[in-house]
Amino acid sequence: MTKNQTSITIVLLMSLSEDQETISVLFIFFLLIYLMTVFSNFLILLLVVTCAHLHTPMYFFLGNLAFLDMSYSSVTAPRLLSHLITQHWSMSLSECKAQMFFVLYFAGSEAFLLSSMSYDRYVAICRPLHYSQVMPWHVCIEMVSLIWLSALLSPIIFTLCLRRLTFCGPNHIENFFCDLPHLLQISCTDPTINVLVLIIFGVIIGIVAFVATFYPYVRIFRAVLRIRTSDGKIKAFSTCTSHLTVVLIYYVSVTFTYLVPDTSNFLTLNRVVSVIYTLITPLLNPLIYSLRSKDLKAALQRALHIHRLHPDTATRRR
Template sequence: MKNQTSITSVLLMSLSDDQKTIHVLFIFFLLIYLMTVFSNFLIILLVVTCAHLHTPMYFFLGNLAVFDISSSSVIGPSLLFHLNTQHWSMSFPECIAQVFFAIYFAGCEVYLLSSMSYDRYVAICRPLHYPKLMSLETCFKIVSLVWSISFVVPLICTLCIRRLTFCGPNFIQSFFCDLPHLFQISCSDAYINILVTSIFGGVIGTVAFVATVYPYVRIFRTVLKIGTSDGKSKAFSTCTSHLTVVTIFYVSVTFIYLIPDTSNLLTLNRVVTVIYTLITPLLNPLIYSLRSKDLKAALQRALHIHRLHPDTTTRR
């Protein structure tokens, strides 16, 4: 059943009423967004062009960079537009589209983090079988599956929204369109819709979380059996970056969606939401770049080549 709605737009919550603060926030978020796009694009470029980075771990990292650029672009440009124009409104179809793609790319990241956990498990616990289990063909299949199955939850959420009636008010307690806030402004009873999306999202999220954490239980057991401290340190070092990214992601999601959105926690919730939607996509490439010797070496080699041949492109 198609929804019947009398509202044509939604009114978003402004991040500040002070003009100077707005200007500062605009510059800050613009820099964050540009740095996010640049750093993630740099990782994609290095993974594609450097032969020694053509491994499963960096193949997954390249896809994570694509998801980070995409998820940041779902919210970043829109937020910058609202900050610059001071018009905190969005058409209803644009709002639904933002909800769909925000959930979609979040799902992609969840499933990809699970895949990266499996990759680390095979590399540490079954190193002799690693070339066979994590072949290039297998990696392509895994990533293709991630891109495909991530459509399920946002599609269900969108269908649930389309079954609701929206007749006003149209004010959302967030600086971007989010599913829980859309349910709150619905004129019809959204209990069934909330129940359906919670069940699907909860089940899929729990499965993805277990699939991410369980390989590390096996990894820790294997690493603890290593006799030398150097061997343990080397094994753990290959997992540190991924564990850090997983921790930041799940802590942010847990706080935003599982902790009640009360007035006492409203400011803190907005801060965590900004970190999750805009800061995390920038932190991911920085974390991997700081921890990965291969990425550092690839970047240094690329800069060295550019210094040796600065006007090759110009001559052509």
């Protein structure tokens, strides 16, 4: 077999169930999740773009996160819904590689975007008087542009490294979508080099993103602890609780997805975690921000022309 020969052109994904009633329930459940994900993230993106009082660095990053969550969910959800309808759990090897590419791209983009949002919260809490100087618009745009461009590096390298591998079976993937570890498992070429590249880039990117995300919170906690009043501490910390919640959900999901062994003993757990990581998390992010952000709630109320009068306002009008 030659180096670049590929003997299989189709990969078989793992069916989520063999029972028709269960499949119907799963289809409705995942369809609702996907529609809610697209709608909620698009709504946040629309509000951030159209509402002038949301034209701040924090909501600029949040708008990018909403767009990223929509895109990430769209990489896996439509294909999963198609498989549930047709019960044909197969896709071409080239489609599998393309799905892997975008899964890695959007996952990496989110890691660095969350770190940028951590830095924004650090500046807002620890250096409020210098916020406008440290986080001007051109800096925010440069940061986001760098994130979207640099996140392409690892999936491009991983995809190029796949060209040295041959895939001659078995062609069964133990999940409902394609990711790099799954492709390495079905290779009949020694994937040692690919695994080393994956480990090296994964460790470097993971450590950099992790430190860049959580180190600002170390500084934030120190600054909050120096505040004398409990009300001041609560008010200061409340400005970043939404982002911290999203960060924790992301890193817990990534940890379970890539560190839990993909063996028969953990097969059910891997399925559940994969669903949470690829489908549930993109829906949780906008819900967390919308439930905690008074500015987003106010913007939505204005957009829907919902006017709730304050008691003192109503009294003055009478």
